[in-house]
Amino acid sequence: MSKKLRPCGCHRKKNGIDDPPVVEIRSAKPDAGEPGKTGTLYVVATPIGNLEDITLRAIRILREVGLVAAEDTRRTRILLDRYAISTPLTSLYDRKEAKKSGFIVAKLLQGRDVAYVSDAGTPGISDPGYLLVKDALFRGICVVPVPGASALIAALSVSGLPMDSFVFLGFLPSKAVRRQHLLASLRQEQRTLIFYESPHRLLASLKDIKAVLGDREVVVSREMTKIHEEFLRGPADRLIEGMEDETVKGEVTLIVAGRTEESPGLPTPNSSPFADNCAGRPEKH
Numbered sequence: 001m002s003k004k005l006r007p008c009g010c011h012r013k014k015n016g017i018d019d020p021p022v023v024e025i026r027s028a029k030p031d032a033g034e035p036g037k038t039g040t041l042y043v044v045a046t047p048i049g050n051l052e053d054i055t056l057r058a059i060r061i062l063r064e065v066g067l068v069a070a071e072d073t074r075r076t077r078i079l080l081d082r083y084a085i086s087t088p089l090t091s092l093y094d095r096k097e098a099k100k101s102g103f104i105v106a107k108l109l110q111g112r113d114v115a116y117v118s119d120a121g122t123p124g125i126s127d128p129g130y131l132l133v134k135d136a137l138f139r140g141i142c143v144v145p146v147p148g149a150s151a152l153i154a155a156l157s158v159s160g161l162p163m164d165s166f167v168f169l170g171f172l173p174s175k176a177v178r179r180q181h182l183l184a185s186l187r188q189e190q191r192t193l194i195f196y197e198s199p200h201r202l203l204a205s206l207k208d209i210k211a212v213l214g215d216r217e218v219v220v221s222r223e224m225t226k227i228h229e230e231f232l233r234g235p236a237d238r239l240i241e242g243m244e245d246e247t248v249k250g251e252v253t254l255i256v257a258g259r260t261e262e263s264p265g266l267p268t269p270n271s272s273p274f275a276d277n278c279a280g281r282p283e284k285h
Contacts, residue, residue, distance in 0.1 A: 039066070039108040041136045042115040043129060045122040045148030048251075049225035051082050053149050059083050061146050065113040069104050071128050072119050079117075092116065094128045101132045108141045115146075122150045126170040126196055152194050155221035155253035158231060159192075162258070166192040172205050172254075174198075179205065183212040193256040199248040203240065209256060210236040217257040223250035231278070 042061050047053040062068060062085050069092040070076035076089060092100045108114055116123055116132060123129030136143050152168050167186075172195045173179040186193060197205050202220070209218065218239055220232040228250065232239055236256075 037111045038139075038141050039111050039113040041104075041108055041133070041141055041143045042113070042146050043123050043133060043143065044115045044117050044146040045150065046076075046079060046117050046120060047225065048120045048149045048151050048154065049223065049229075051079060053225055054079070054083075055146070055148050058146050058148055059085070062087060062115055062117075065115045067104075067107060067112060067114045069100075069114055069116045069132070071117070071123075075119050076117055087115075092128060092132065097128045097131045101135045104132060105135050105139055105141065108136060109139065120149070120151075122148065125150060125152070125168075149225075151196070151221075151224060151251070151253050154224055155219070155231075155255055156192070156194060159219040159221075159255045160233060161192045161217065161219060161255055163192070166194055168194045171196045171198075172201070174201065176204065176208065180208050180212055183208055187213060188259055190258040190260065192258050195254045195256070197252045197254050199250060199252055202248050202252055202254070203243050205254065206236055206240050206243065210240060213256065213259075219255040221253040221255065222248065224253070226250070229278075 042065060044058050044061055045055075046058070062080065062083075065087060068076065068080070068087050068089050070089055071091075071093050073089045073091050080087065080089070090100075090103075092104060104114055104116075116129060118124075118127035118129060121127065124133065133143055156163055156166060167189060169182070169186075173182060195205075199222075206218065206220075209216065213236075215235045215237045218234065218236045220230075220239060222228075222230045222232070232242070
């Protein structure tokens with residue numbers, strides 16, 4: 001006899017639709033918890049730069065839960081203060097995730113609702129969160145996503161490269177040999193490639209992309225949603241030429257065209273390797 005899947009039961013639904021998000025907000029009670037009932041773990045996406053890029057639901061959840069676990073409590077405190085959220089904070093960063101997850105799960109088993117947030121974007125996507133979610137699910141705890149900002153999706157949406165199918169590979173390896181080996185394994189990949197990269201390795205990575213994958217179209221997305229937001233588009237060779245004497249700062253999302261029989265490239269109306277169609281427009285970040 002097959003075993004039926006048991007729904008999470010976290011959502012209150014009426015006619016198959018979630019209850020409206022505008023509800024009475026409970027004050028955070030650190031020791032609150034219903035006897036005999038486990039709490040809910042909310043995985044909450046937060047802004048990747050501009051603090052306005054947070055959903056109404058995320059603000060409500062962060063106010064209602066009994067505890068917010070954060071990758072960096074200092075950065076998360078800035079966000080919570082912006083929206084007058086006084087929920088208690090505790091840290092849960094990558095080097096301590098395996099050990100600290102047990103503490104969070106214990107709170108959940110006591111009936112306390114907990115929200116987990118990373119420094120920016122969606123937890124678990126090249127950020128801590130995986131071990132906590134895995135442990136919570138193993139213990140039968142309800143885990144609920146509260147979706148929002150994601151750097152890779154934001155960058156892809158304005159890249160001008162195919163978006164219907166793509167491969168996200170997180171951060172490129174810091175060691176040149178490992179980075180080149182990974183890129184070599186992707187030579188025949190036809191889907192759009194997305195990586196995260198640190199600014200001080202960006203030039204070296206672009207040179208490896210050119211050497212291993214050829215002069216493909218590349219989009220460098222830097223400081224998205226912030227005042228100095230910039231999108232650099234063009235063949236890898238042109239971007240390398242333009243960055244040779246430049247100091248790149250800020251978080252970078254790197255998008256590379258997949259393999260095609262012919263690579264006509266993106267139209268480049270501006271001959272500058274740093275062509276950015278938004279340059280000079282009034283800032284609205």
